[in-house]
Amino acid sequence: MSKARLTLRTGIFVAIIGLAILLANVASRGKDAIASWDYSLDPNGMGAQLLISLNYGGHEIRLNAPRAFKGVLYILDYEGIEKLVADGTITPVVNETFQGSTLIDFTLDRRGPYAVIVQSNVPNEAQVSASLLEKGTLRQDYLSDSEIIITAGVTIAFLASIPRMGRFLKAQTVKGSIGTDKTQHYLRRNRPIHNLDDN
Amino acid sequence: MRKNRFLLNLAWELKNLFRFPFPEILLALFTFMVFLWSPSILTGNMVLGDMPWQYITRKVAIFSAYWTGFYSVEAYLPLAVLGSIFATLAFAHEIENGLLKVHLSHPTSKRAIFMSKWLSCFLALFTTLSCALLFFAFLYVPQNGFYMVMNSDMVPGILVLAALETFFVVSVTVSFSLFSRKASISLVGSFATLYIVKLLSERALTFLPPASFQKQSSSMFALSSSPFANFFGLPQFFAVPLFSAVLTVLSYVYFSRRLELA
Numbered sequence: 001m002s003k004a005r006l007t008l009r010t011g012i013f014v015a016i017i018g019l020a021i022l023l024a025n026v027a028s029r030g031k032d033a034i035a036s037w038d039y040s041l042d043p044n045g046m047g048a049q050l051l052i053s054l055n056y057g058g059h060e061i062r063l064n065a066p067r068a069f070k071g072v073l074y075i076l077d078y079e080g081i082e083k084l085v086a087d088g089t090i091t092p093v094v095n096e097t098f099q100g101s102t103l104i105d106f107t108l109d110r111r112g113p114y115a116v117i118v119q120s121n122v123p124n125e126a127q128v129s130a131s132l133l134e135k136g137t138l139r140q141d142y143l144s145d146s147e148i149i150i151t152a153g154v155t156i157a158f159l160a161s162i163p164r165m166g167r168f169l170k171a172q173t174v175k176g177s178i179g180t181d182k183t184q185h186y187l188r189r190n191r192p193i194h195n196l197d198d199n
Numbered sequence: 200m201r202k203n204r205f206l207l208n209l210a211w212e213l214k215n216l217f218r219f220p221f222p223e224i225l226l227a228l229f230t231f232m233v234f235l236w237s238p239s240i241l242t243g244n245m246v247l248g249d250m251p252w253q254y255i256t257r258k259v260a261i262f263s264a265y266w267t268g269f270y271s272v273e274a275y276l277p278l279a280v281l282g283s284i285f286a287t288l289a290f291a292h293e294i295e296n297g298l299l300k301v302h303l304s305h306p307t308s309k310r311a312i313f314m315s316k317w318l319s320c321f322l323a324l325f326t327t328l329s330c331a332l333l334f335f336a337f338l339y340v341p342q343n344g345f346y347m348v349m350n351s352d353m354v355p356g357i358l359v360l361a362a363l364e365t366f367f368v369v370s371v372t373v374s375f376s377l378f379s380r381k382a383s384i385s386l387v388g389s390f391a392t393l394y395i396v397k398l399l400s401e402r403a404l405t406f407l408p409p410a411s412f413q414k415q416s417s418s419m420f421a422l423s424s425s426p427f428a429n430f431f432g433l434p435q436f437f438a439v440p441l442f443s444a445v446l447t448v449l450s451y452v453y454f455s456r457r458l459e460l461a
Binding site: 012013016017019020021023024025027028033034035036037046048049050051052053054078079081082084085086088111112113115117132134142145 | 222223226227228230231232233234235236239240241242243244245246247248250251252255258259262330331334338339340341342343
């Protein structure tokens with residue numbers, strides 16, 4: 001298989017993968033997911049849970065805590081977790097103060113691992129249970145990823161077919177002027193023979 | 200220079216397969232089925248201040264690879280359908296229409312012919328399934344892609360799993376194709392067998408594929424330091440590959456010693 005043909009086929013493969021991801025994303029929307037876990041918090045302490053992974057879209061987290069409990073909910077994305085591990089800085093995408101049991105809605109714009117941290121602001125030990133509902137929806141991040149993959153595939157296929165298009169155009173140009181060549185060729189083959197006796 | 204007949208045969212078989220848009224169809228089906236997944240959220244306790252970044256990225260990479268292996272069984276039915284078609288075209292169809300006699304009339308060994316046909320079926324399915332699974336693994340958590348590569352057991356693990364699944368399907372379909380000697384029986388019979396195996400594995404016999412592939416995925420991608428966390432599951436891990444190897448050897452022996460072409 002020639003290099004150009006191999007590249008063209010590779011571009012088609014990549015575009016097909018992107019298209020299949022797009023269709024699967026459209027077909028699989030509407031499926032919810034649930035996760036639950038518990039925190040055992042020290043006085044004024046912090047508890048963290050790593051979730052792998054949360055998807056794009058709306059989420060609902062229900063925190064069941066004693067009525068007197070006061071705390072803060074932080075949700076960190078991938079970069080936030082890296083920063084937390086590196087120097088202890090909390091840069092949350094969600095930051096909600098709550099008291100007692102509560103229900104918090106939030107939206108994520110990108111799939112990935114997230115850390116859900118509960119900071120206790122009471123001088124007692126506390127048990128907090130959490131349950132998270134991920135609402136099924138069309139995943140815009142997968143949509144944009146699949147569009148990027150399709151574009152990449154189409155671009156590779158287009159670039160691979162440029163030499164072929166060039167040869168095609170060249171052939172068309174020669175074809176357009178072939179009448180002149182044919183005429184000349186005909187004249188060369190069929191030029192009248194001058195009979196010296198006629199003069 | 201003496202030409203390597205095996206490589207020539209293999210190139211010819213692959214060229215035949217690639218003439219039709221089979222790889223494109225395979226890729227589209229596998230990618231669609233693998234990405235058509237039900238979301239699940241894995242939770243893990245995080246000890247603040249005592250969890251290095253390397254541990255977290257490895258955990259994310261392991262979960263990406265685990266889910267890839269888990270959802271790879273979604274591609275089992277397309278694998279079975281197209282595996283049946285390829286094996287039928289490679290063996291039963293050529294036995295029926297006499298083309299195999301033409302192959303055997305060339306100065307090449309029966310072993311080279313068998314291996315080239317078997318390998319062409321395997322490679323077509325394996326490369327397309329691997330592409331779909333690797334795309335899934337890297338797109339699951341794209342930010343962790345670099346660490347997926349750095350944790351050097353993840354990508355080879357996914358490829359091994361894809362190879363085991365393909366090995367099972369190809370061994371069953373090629374055996375059916377050879378022993379039945381008829382294209383219609385081979386096509387329908389091999390797919391029906393693989394489908395019945397799937398139904399049985401979903402009911403109760405989880406040591407059968409494709410449920411066994413999910414268990415293999417659990418064994419291979421575990422958070423413990425040992426790559427095979429469940430040591431006692433090791434015999435189960437090798438049961439299906441051993442069965443596939445035995446089927447392949449039997450098919451080869453039949454092809455090389457017993458196959459009579461009218």
